Amino acid sequence: MVIVRKIAGLIAGAAVIAAATTFVNAQEVPADTTAPRIAVNQEAKDAATKLDLLQQEIYIAEQQLTWLTLLQQYGDRLHVERVMFPSQKELVPGYIFTPVKLDKSQKHPGLVIVHGAFHGHLDWRFFDLIEYAVSRGYVVIFPDYRGSSGYGDVVYKNDYGITDTADVLNAADYLLKSHPYVDPQRLGIFGHSRGGMVTLLAIERSPKKFKAAVDVAGLTDFVAFMAYKPDFRRMETVVETQFNGKLPSENLGPYMDISPLNHVDDIETPLYVFATTGDRTVPLTLHSGRLIDALRARGKVFESKIYDHAPGDHVFLFGDSDERRDMFERAFDFLGKYLK
Template sequence: MKEFAVFLSKLKSCCTLLTCAAPLLLIPAHAQDAAPKEGTLDKYINLDAKDTATKLDITNHTLYEQEQRIITLNFHMEYGDRVKLKRVAFASADRTLIPGYVFTPRTMQAGKRYPGLVMVHGGFHERFDWRWFQLVDTAVSKGYVVIFPEYRGSRGYGANHYRNEYGITDTADVLASADYLGKQSYVDPGRLGIIGQSRGGMVTLLAIQKAPDKFKAAVDIVGLTDLVAYMAYKPEYRRLEVAHESAYFKNKLPDENLAAYMEVSPINHVDKINSPLLVLATSNDKIVPLALHTGRLLDALKAKGKTYESHIYDNAPGGHIFMDGDTDDQRDAMKRTFEFVGRYLKP
């Protein structure tokens, strides 16, 4: 069994390197609102392929899908007595179906309309996992309904869903999830909020900039605010992954396509923010450095006269992932988050 576990670990590592070789096709991000022409076809991975690269890619995504099933089963086991989890598929702006999860109280009051929260994960190909369990459970216990969109780029939903579009399809899919949630009979569409961490913080900021009146409150936790800066200090393999997976960036780095990266950098659009915003970060963040991202965001929010609150933790345990810890700083951040959204969404 030990040898088999080592083999699977090595296999997953190999598959990750080969994932980008899969023959995928997504509608270009800048044409999301345009109807596809008759005769335009989608291409899918060949599940009966004989070549090693494609077979490894299929194995990789099969493992991701199985992991996701286990994660949802774990949530059911830990919280199923009080929180109902429902997997949904909602339509994004380009009519692509996006997977997600809706969390509601196990027992709901008939005729009541609950405030809704959109929770946005970060990471390069991350997804719903144990790190969000407590936040979801707390939100539902306080009287919210939660949607967790697995925007394009999330893993666990097949090869075609895996392709990343930083700031484009992720933001479109998150906004579509809010629209979907707001249309449910048990949700008050006038009381929607959004919470995001890391890349999810970036998407949260872009969402409240692109739809200034959709959310009554927003929370950005260690959010990436400047993609140009991000591409300047990241290792070469990550820079190439961001550029090469994206139709929007046209396989080009910022030195060849600067305008595209500036357009999806929230720091450049602070003037469009109307939603009250809570910003949380820590001084020892080595993934999204404080001075480069959150510090500049706070300066811009102040300069533009926006409604916001902030708290910077001093050397929080875990740094960028301090929200994953069972620590005083994590508990304080949870308290601040729900006090802030509660003030505007009134659960």
């Protein structure tokens, strides 16, 4: 209840500040360039920056509520660690899940689960997937890579296909280093949506690291993504560092570089691709369908399953449906073939 009240208070505060922008023309305070880890000036007085700071506080409170919910619902069945693992020059948040009783004298398979969304994060929709994986004997790491919300400005900063992929690869390394009972020869990866894109980029950029991979409705062509997304999302994306404020028509290279479809030749990891017809977020014909064709043309080791209008379309992974149950069974049978 404390966290809920805090969120309510933060939202009320945000409304007050937003209203104030109508009446106050505050002088903007420039960010402190001597403190590069601070993405937003913590001492700023202008309303826009104060709103940014308040939004981050709301995200942090929401993530704390997720953590408490996780402990309350699954604390008797899962052992959970919150960690800050090194990635490049930053510390990135993550969660490691193991059975409550684990024989650390034996080697166990590991699994990296990668969330999607523009500024997604661990939330309650992933709890049953994580529990399912742990019940199958996996030690799971769930990195909230840079671009995730709930951890402040530095982690929130987005760099599609760059920092997210680096963080996921470093999360895998951290899992092996910090938990020596995880077998490096039995490491898998599982991603949905943007997490599917990162999964594909991870097995393309580090072809030997993972022994099996699962992509669920993953984004494979970033140029196509930018063509059909609404303007507000496109404008949020172009401001990222690698795009330099330019759309693909003005700066095509960086968009091509982070499109997994352009690097299928580099894939060595056995891969299972799941998708559904009717996906309005990552359309089958533009993304997973073309990926399957490219994998087949190159003789890659893969399997695929396309559902017919699965409930929830793009987010069918999270529904209590026959399709989701079938997908779980197929995915973990596939992973088990290579990791058990």
